[in-house]
Amino acid sequence: MDGPEVSFAVFSDLHFMAWKETLSPVEWVPQVNGCLEDAHQQQPDFVVLNGDLTNGKQRDYDLAFAAIRNTFSCPVYCTMGNHEYYGYYEPEDYAPQSYSLKAAQQRFLRYSGMPNIYYSVEQSGCVFLFLSCEAYTPDLKDAGWLSEAQLAWLQERLADPPSGPVFIFLHQPLNQTVAESHDTLIQSDALQAILRTHPQTLVFTGHTHCRMDRADQFVQQDGVWYVGGGCPHGEHPQYRFVEVYRDRVVLRLRDCTRKAWIRTYEYTLSLPNLTCQSAHVGGERT
Numbered sequence: 001m002d003g004p005e006v007s008f009a010v011f012s013d014l015h016f017m018a019w020k021e022t023l024s025p026v027e028w029v030p031q032v033n034g035c036l037e038d039a040h041q042q043q044p045d046f047v048v049l050n051g052d053l054t055n056g057k058q059r060d061y062d063l064a065f066a067a068i069r070n071t072f073s074c075p076v077y078c079t080m081g082n083h084e085y086y087g088y089y090e091p092e093d094y095a096p097q098s099y100s101l102k103a104a105q106q107r108f109l110r111y112s113g114m115p116n117i118y119y120s121v122e123q124s125g126c127v128f129l130f131l132s133c134e135a136y137t138p139d140l141k142d143a144g145w146l147s148e149a150q151l152a153w154l155q156e157r158l159a160d161p162p163s164g165p166v167f168i169f170l171h172q173p174l175n176q177t178v179a180e181s182h183d184t185l186i187q188s189d190a191l192q193a194i195l196r197t198h199p200q201t202l203v204f205t206g207h208t209h210c211r212m213d214r215a216d217q218f219v220q221q222d223g224v225w226y227v228g229g230g231c232p233h234g235e236h237p238q239y240r241f242v243e244v245y246r247d248r249v250v251l252r253l254r255d256c257t258r259k260a261w262i263r264t265y266e267y268t269l270s271l272p273n274l275t276c277q278s279a280h281v282g283g284e285r286t
Contacts, residue, residue, distance in 0.1 A: 006045050009254075010227075010240040012049070012052060012206025013206050013229065014232060017055045018063045028233040029067075035232035035237055036232070040071050044074060046076065047074060047076045051082075051171025052083040052171060056088070077130055080133050082133055082171070084133075087107070105117050129166065131169065134146060143184055143185060146185075151187065166200070167204065167242075172205060172206075175189075179216045181208065196222045202227055204227045205227070207229070208228065211238065212238045212253055251267045
């Protein structure tokens with residue numbers, strides 16, 4: 001059979017952190033490094049790190065991008081999550097009285113090399129749209145916040161639909177979509193209103209740390225597929241692997257503990273309409 005037109009790995013919630021006193025990595029970082037190395041072995045065309053890559057401090061970014069540079073030779077695309085704004089909690093980093101959202105965003109851009117905190121990439125007839133959380137305050141309880149400018153940009157990008165599928169990446173899930181997505185995005189209604197007019201889209205999120213092989217981590221609403229993320233550390237370290245063929249999109253899961261595919265989990269969506277052609281979940285193919 002012909003190989004995929006494009007393939008990519010999707011991570012979220014890596015939470016690279018270094019101890020302030022020693023600059024050594026916190027205890028889960030070696031597990032994350034192992035997952036990244038496993039993804040490299042699958043030879044994706046690119047990798048997506050969908051928010052909460054770091055804890056916002058300069059030392060965390062130093063640690064994260066040393067690991068990324070040492071692991072991947074392919075492009076790596078990043079989005080901002082709530083933790084990228086957590087420099088707030090160290091006065092010498094971002095003093096609360098002079099806390100600057102722009103400073104956190106500029107640090108993210110400087111290290112990641114992304115062209116903006118929201119941007120698009122086109123490859124092999126597919127469009128990949130990367131959105132980012134633009135604000136954080138403790139009062140929001142880690143919910144995402146998107147500006148009117150970012151929503152307008154997304155609507156404009158979707159106004160001229162491409163011939164291939166559209167993949168959207170955003171750290172916080174839209175409310176009441178995937179597992180445990182309760183009050184996770186302030187502009188959820190506005191974003192869903194935009195997506196409702198552009199079905200046959202896949203939206204990848206993270207934030208919740210839920211297992212990715214749960215049934216409620218892959219759901220369809222109003223013609224849009226919502227794909228929930230987990231994390232590459234803890235009890236169930238996993239990442240998603242997506243292959244786009246001429247006639248279908250295949251979503252698979254990688255078990256980072258066993259360094260193996262989760263054989264009881266695979267979805268195949270036919271193109272161009274992203275109809276679920278088959279689902280192999282929990283040992284049953286439907």
